[in-house]
Amino acid sequence: MTTRPPIDLSSARNLADAALQRSALGRCLAGYSAQTTLHVVRLQKGEHIVHAGDPFESLFLLSSGSAKAVRIGIDGREQVTRFYFAEDLLGLDALDAEVHPTSIRALEYSVAIEVPLRRLERMGIDVRTLNEALIRKLAHELQHEQMTMLLLGSTTAEERLATFLLDLGRRYAARGYSGTEYVLKMTREDIASYLGLKLETISRGLSRFNREGTVQVEGRHISIRDRERLGRAAAWAA
Amino acid sequence: MTTRPPIDLSSARNLADAALQRSALGRCLAGYSAQTTLHVVRLQKGEHIVHAGDPFESLFLLSSGSAKAVRIGIDGREQVTRFYFAEDLLGLDALDAEVHPTSIRALEYSVAIEVPLRRLERMGIDVRTLNEALIRKLAHELQHEQMTMLLLGSTTAEERLATFLLDLGRRYAARGYSGTEYVLKMTREDIASYLGLKLETISRGLSRFNREGTVQVEGRHISIRDRERLGRAAAWAA
DNA sequence: CGCCGTATTGATTAATGTCAACTCAGGTGG
DNA sequence: CCACCTGAGTTGACATTAATCAATACGGCG
Numbered sequence: 283m284t285t286r287p288p289i290d291l292s293s294a295r296n297l298a299d300a301a302l303q304r305s306a307l308g309r310c311l312a313g314y315s316a317q318t319t320l321h322v323v324r325l326q327k328g329e330h331i332v333h334a335g336d337p338f339e340s341l342f343l344l345s346s347g348s349a350k351a352v353r354i355g356i357d358g359r360e361q362v363t364r365f366y367f368a369e370d371l372l373g374l375d376a377l378d379a380e381v382h383p384t385s386i387r388a389l390e391y392s393v394a395i396e397v398p399l400r401r402l403e404r405m406g407i408d409v410r411t412l413n414e415a416l417i418r419k420l421a422h423e424l425q426h427e428q429m430t431m432l433l434l435g436s437t438t439a440e441e442r443l444a445t446f447l448l449d450l451g452r453r454y455a456a457r458g459y460s461g462t463e464y465v466l467k468m469t470r471e472d473i474a475s476y477l478g479l480k481l482e483t484i485s486r487g488l489s490r491f492n493r494e495g496t497v498q499v500e501g502r503h504i505s506i507r508d509r510e511r512l513g514r515a516a517a518w519a520a
Numbered sequence: 521m522t523t524r525p526p527i528d529l530s531s532a533r534n535l536a537d538a539a540l541q542r543s544a545l546g547r548c549l550a551g552y553s554a555q556t557t558l559h560v561v562r563l564q565k566g567e568h569i570v571h572a573g574d575p576f577e578s579l580f581l582l583s584s585g586s587a588k589a590v591r592i593g594i595d596g597r598e599q600v601t602r603f604y605f606a607e608d609l610l611g612l613d614a615l616d617a618e619v620h621p622t623s624i625r626a627l628e629y630s631v632a633i634e635v636p637l638r639r640l641e642r643m644g645i646d647v648r649t650l651n652e653a654l655i656r657k658l659a660h661e662l663q664h665e666q667m668t669m670l671l672l673g674s675t676t677a678e679e680r681l682a683t684f685l686l687d688l689g690r691r692y693a694a695r696g697y698s699g700t701e702y703v704l705k706m707t708r709e710d711i712a713s714y715l716g717l718k719l720e721t722i723s724r725g726l727s728r729f730n731r732e733g734t735v736q737v738e739g740r741h742i743s744i745r746d747r748e749r750l751g752r753a754a755a756w757a758a
Numbered sequence: 759c760g761c762c763g764t765a766t767t768g769a770t771t772a773a774t775g776t777c778a779a780c781t782c783a784g785g786t787g788g
Numbered sequence: 789c790c791a792c793c794t795g796a797g798t799t800g801a802c803a804t805t806a807a808t809c810a811a812t813a814c815g816g817c818g
Binding site for chain 1: 591593595597599601612613614615616617621622648651652654655656657658659660661662663665666667668669670672673674675713714715716755
């Protein structure tokens with residue numbers, strides 16, 4: 283996996299600006315940075331960006347690093363509902379409520395830009411463009427969740443895993459990294475939780491792909507060797 | 521199951537108005553009916569409101585009846601992603617794209633009000649309030665999908681079924697019907713698809729609840745006898 | 759009356775979960 | 789520096805759940 287060119291960490295201003303230029307939504311947000319300050323949040327591995335139950339105040343644009351969203355059922359059962367990477371917008375599911383329904387925590391050292399949505403509204407700033415961008419983001423997110431539901435509801439363990447690996451590759455590729463060679467930021471257990479399986483099943487699946495030569499697996503280093511075959515294993519996600 | 525007081529079916533105007541008064545979003549929409557015409561769509565059982573792939577033009581507010589959303593994977597596999605009842609807004613997942621990603625079809629004779637969102641925009645009508653309402657709806661929808669993911673990913677067949685029956689009851693209750701006694705509008709197969717199971721499993725589950733006396737099942741007539749116990753079977757959704 | 763879509767039930771099989779032993783790497787403190 | 793500890797991952801044996809296959813029943817409707 284390639285590393286991003288270093289950016290000036292000493293300057294929150296630069297950091298925010300750089301990150302804001304990278305996505306359509308970011309550029310839309312950049313417009314607001316003239317009218318108010320956008321804070322930069324630095325997170326250590328494992329640290330929470332938002333706790334479930336926290337009052338909703340801001341969204342966060344992940345500038346670098348990665349995170350996982352965890353939803354907790356009434357009986358304490360928890361499930362990873364989403365993995366986030368740079369340029370993803372975090373906390374969207376809180377937009378209809380006063381509190382965050384899911385917890386989000388960093389999988390590694392990460393940097394995020396706070397988008398103080400409620401504060402912008404209170405300041406009477408016109409958030410019309412932002413709202414339109416949010417609608418698109420939300421609808422997109424909705425579609426993603428629906429695909430995940432399809433994945434959870436109608437596929438075998440192996441198909442899920444294959445789809446997951448391809449999806450990760452696609453997301454890395456979209457960010458300018460290699461789509462076939464990358465490092466997993468999450469544990470086997472996180473993956474299992476996300477895919478509605480047990481960690482042993484993930485382990486077995488990876489071992490199997492490795493044995494077959496479809497994917498070279500060395501701990502968390504993933505290298506897709508036979509994209510065609512992995513696509514067939516995923517069946518529906520080509 | 522109680523029936524709604526009869527409304528004047530001969531007048532689309534009345535019908536639309538009545539439906540529009542029933543939900544917050546509906547009242548928001550009512551404001552637009554002064555500036556343009558809101559069409560009423562009547563659907564026979566099994567008829568499509570939207571086909572997957574149709575260009576996105578309008579949302580639909582279901583005024584009466586019920587519908588199911590079906591998402592089709594690349595390999596033709598399909599899954600019911602959602603059931604809709606009166607007052608639900610249909611087609612939200614198309615908001616970020618040019619085409620509808622899911623098909624929606626009526627489960628019985630149904631009536632919907634067309635919300636010609638794209639036309640409103642083209643006419644230059646100010647959709648700011650509507651946009652805010654949409655954001656809330658979308659976020660709500662997102663949370664619902666997440667709960668479904670949790671259901672699909674981390675529960676047994678029986679838990680899913682129990683949760684489903686309670687959820688249906690809750691939704692009927694929210695609409696002024698009985699929450700413990702209702703008629704299923706969908707087939708066992710639809711339920712199975714939605715819950716990521718096979719129809720035989722649904723059948724067995726219902727038989728089991730019936731045998732235990734938890735839920736009285738007679739074909740599609742459901743009558744929850746032991747809410748407490750069903751809640752325990754659902755475990756996490758009280 | 760007989761048919762078709764829907765539903766129930768039983769027998770068997772396949773997939774995944776569970777439990778348990780073991781490896782490995784990294785970090786910590788004596 | 790090494791011994792220990794902990795968290796993560798792998799692998800195997802076995803148990804359990806739900807899918808599959810198959811037979812049969814029900815019910816509305818032409």
